[in-house]
Amino acid sequence: MAAAHHPAPAGGFTARLKTALVGDPTARFVYLNNFEVERVWGQGEPRLPGTGLSFSSATVNRIEEVGVLLADEHDAVVLKDAVDPGYAAYLRALGAAEGRHLTVDRNDPGRSVTLDALDSPRLLAALRELADGRTHLMPLGISADEERLAEAAGLPLAGPSAAICKQVNGKVFSRELIDAAGLTQVPGTVCRTLAELRAALAEHPPAPGSPVVVKESLGVSGRGMVVLEDAQRAERLLRMLARRTAEDGPVQVVVERWIDKRADLNYQFVVGRDGTVGFETVKTALTENGVHRGHLFPPALRPEQVEELRGAAEVIGKELAAAGYFGLVGVDALLAADDTLYPCLEINARFNMATYQNRIAERLVPAGSCALATTFDLKPGRPYSFDELRAALGGLLLDRADGDRADGDREPRGVLINNFATLNATVLADGKPYGRLYAICVGDDEADVRRTRDRAQTLLTEMVATP
Amino acid sequence: MANTDGTATDSTTVAALQAALTEVLKKDLPELTPETRLFGDLALDSTSVIELLMALEDTLGLVVDPDELTPDVFETVGALTAYIDGCLDAAEPAH
Numbered sequence: 001m002a003a004a005h006h007p008a009p010a011g012g013f014t015a016r017l018k019t020a021l022v023g024d025p026t027a028r029f030v031y032l033n034n035f036e037v038e039r040v041w042g043q044g045e046p047r048l049p050g051t052g053l054s055f056s057s058a059t060v061n062r063i064e065e066v067g068v069l070l071a072d073e074h075d076a077v078v079l080k081d082a083v084d085p086g087y088a089a090y091l092r093a094l095g096a097a098e099g100r101h102l103t104v105d106r107n108d109p110g111r112s113v114t115l116d117a118l119d120s121p122r123l124l125a126a127l128r129e130l131a132d133g134r135t136h137l138m139p140l141g142i143s144a145d146e147e148r149l150a151e152a153a154g155l156p157l158a159g160p161s162a163a164i165c166k167q168v169n170g171k172v173f174s175r176e177l178i179d180a181a182g183l184t185q186v187p188g189t190v191c192r193t194l195a196e197l198r199a200a201l202a203e204h205p206p207a208p209g210s211p212v213v214v215k216e217s218l219g220v221s222g223r224g225m226v227v228l229e230d231a232q233r234a235e236r237l238l239r240m241l242a243r244r245t246a247e248d249g250p251v252q253v254v255v256e257r258w259i260d261k262r263a264d265l266n267y268q269f270v271v272g273r274d275g276t277v278g279f280e281t282v283k284t285a286l287t288e289n290g291v292h293r294g295h296l297f298p299p300a301l302r303p304e305q306v307e308e309l310r311g312a313a314e315v316i317g318k319e320l321a322a323a324g325y326f327g328l329v330g331v332d333a334l335l336a337a338d339d340t341l342y343p344c345l346e347i348n349a350r351f352n353m354a355t356y357q358n359r360i361a362e363r364l365v366p367a368g369s370c371a372l373a374t375t376f377d378l379k380p381g382r383p384y385s386f387d388e389l390r391a392a393l394g395g396l397l398l399d400r401a402d403g404d405r406a407d408g409d410r411e412p413r414g415v416l417i418n419n420f421a422t423l424n425a426t427v428l429a430d431g432k433p434y435g436r437l438y439a440i441c442v443g444d445d446e447a448d449v450r451r452t453r454d455r456a457q458t459l460l461t462e463m464v465a466t467p
Numbered sequence: 468m469a470n471t472d473g474t475a476t477d478s479t480t481v482a483a484l485q486a487a488l489t490e491v492l493k494k495d496l497p498e499l500t501p502e503t504r505l506f507g508d509l510a511l512d513s514t515s516v517i518e519l520l521m522a523l524e525d526t527l528g529l530v531v532d533p534d535e536l537t538p539d540v541f542e543t544v545g546a547l548t549a550y551i552d553g554c555l556d557a558a559e560p561a562h
Contacts (some may be wrong), residue, residue: 047533049533050533051517052515052533053538054538055538144557222514223513223514226518240520240521
């Protein structure tokens with residue numbers, strides 16, 4: 001990765017993405033980072049009770065700021081609010097965020113960036129002015145809302161229809177795809193009625209030490225699911241659903257054995273408009289109880305395991321292309337404790353957090369170093385500026401692309417903040433002290449980046465303790 | 468668990484909630500007060516909500532309408548017990 005300290009070469013991630021999706025590596029993309037698009041895909045679908053609640057929507061809706069890290073100089077990013085001036089200067093100095101920022105007319109903290117944009121006459125006028133035949137709207141994922149926005153903005157989408165995206169993002173779809181392709185599959189089954197779920201839980205009964213997970217087909221990642229640890233809980237779930245629907249009533253879930261893992265993995269590839277598949281990255285995914293907590297890369301995998309995932313990407317990519325999909329794909333995979341590689345637990349035919357690391361990693365995570373993409377959950381009693389954060393982290397902040405270590409090593413090291421808006425989003429929205437920072441800790445190896453993370457957590461916790 | 472007159476008392480609901488939370492969170496809990504925050508103080512997370520509802524529906528015999536649920540219901544013990552009592556009252560036939 002010799003390009004670490006230089007602007008991305010023409011062959012960088014964003015150029016590859018543009019070539020694959022619109023046939024022009026210099027096309028202008030308007031990035032729209034509509035996190036939790038699954039909520040829109042899942043509307044009107046049968047749900048597990050209580051999984052549709054969003055407890056931190058103000059924070060989740062501001063994760064979209066991370067999209068500034070994908071923009072090349074001629075690109076644009078739609079944002080819910082202006083980037084903190086200190087943070088914008090920080091990213092600019094790193095060459096990490098170069099595009100134009102277009103903010104919505106009014107940031108409603110409870111709304112997605114897409115819904116805010118649709119309600120923004122001034123922004124829509126600015127977007128219409130960008131239409132020049134080579135400017136495309138590039139959402140995280142495409143639902144009916146993004147189709148409406150593309151139409152209102154007069155910009156073509158750099159992806160297929162919302163109907164295709166919704167179809168291929170279902171966990172029922174991906175399980176059936178993996179079965180048909182003959183890839184190693186986690187034991188389980190798909191269920192479309194309550195009776196099928198009852199039969200599936202009889203076939204795969206949970207028992208202490210051998211849980212079963214029930215996942216909504218179109219649930220929000222890590223949330224639309226329940227882990228059943230014993231037969232009593234399985235019965236409870238069936239009773240809960242039976243109170244609401246008949247035996248032949250609709251249910252859209254997959255039932256899977258919980259596999260003891262050595263590591264969760266996430267790999268990304270791009271399916272081109274012509275059906276070609278370009279592999280991008282594989283990372284260790286850090287999860288707790290199925291909830292995403294970050295990434296570690298490079299992953300501790302043997303070369304043949306990486307090859308197996310590349311092979312799976314080809315197979316899955318071809319099937320997605322046959323279904324009419326083109327665009328970025330992230331797949332969750334699992335390396336089991338017994339060394340079995342399960343190459344597909346879930347297909348996300350959309351951007352994911354790893355995608356937003358691609359362009360910056362080409363610049364700031366050189367070969368031979370290790371990166372931990374992580375979050376810091378903090379309790380800020382008031383909004384904090386990026387300059388306060390910079391002062392709190394001091395020398396731990398990764399703020400120079402060429403590093404500054406006295407030992408002559410010129411590699412970048414430290415904590416790179418890759419989303420700042422989420423620190424203040426909830427405090428600003430309703431005064432509640434819940435904030436989150438997204439960061440990438442860059443260092444020599446896993447122990448080094450974990451030490452860096454721990455030090456940063458301490459310093460940031462002290463920062464938000466200051467009134 | 469409803470009383471003989473068909474209405475659940477606060478203490479019954481709180482006891483059921485305490486048992487359900489202990490089961491879902493797999494840990495002993497401090498004494499709950501109406502002000503106890505489920506997420507902030509007890510570290511309930513959004514993935515546990517369905518389990519909590521499963522346990523409450525079974526022990527209290529109520530059926531929660533997911534379309535009526537809002538995040539505010541899970542803000543504090545007081546908010547959740549008030550919501551549960553409302554569900555139980557609504558389920559009682561009129562006299």
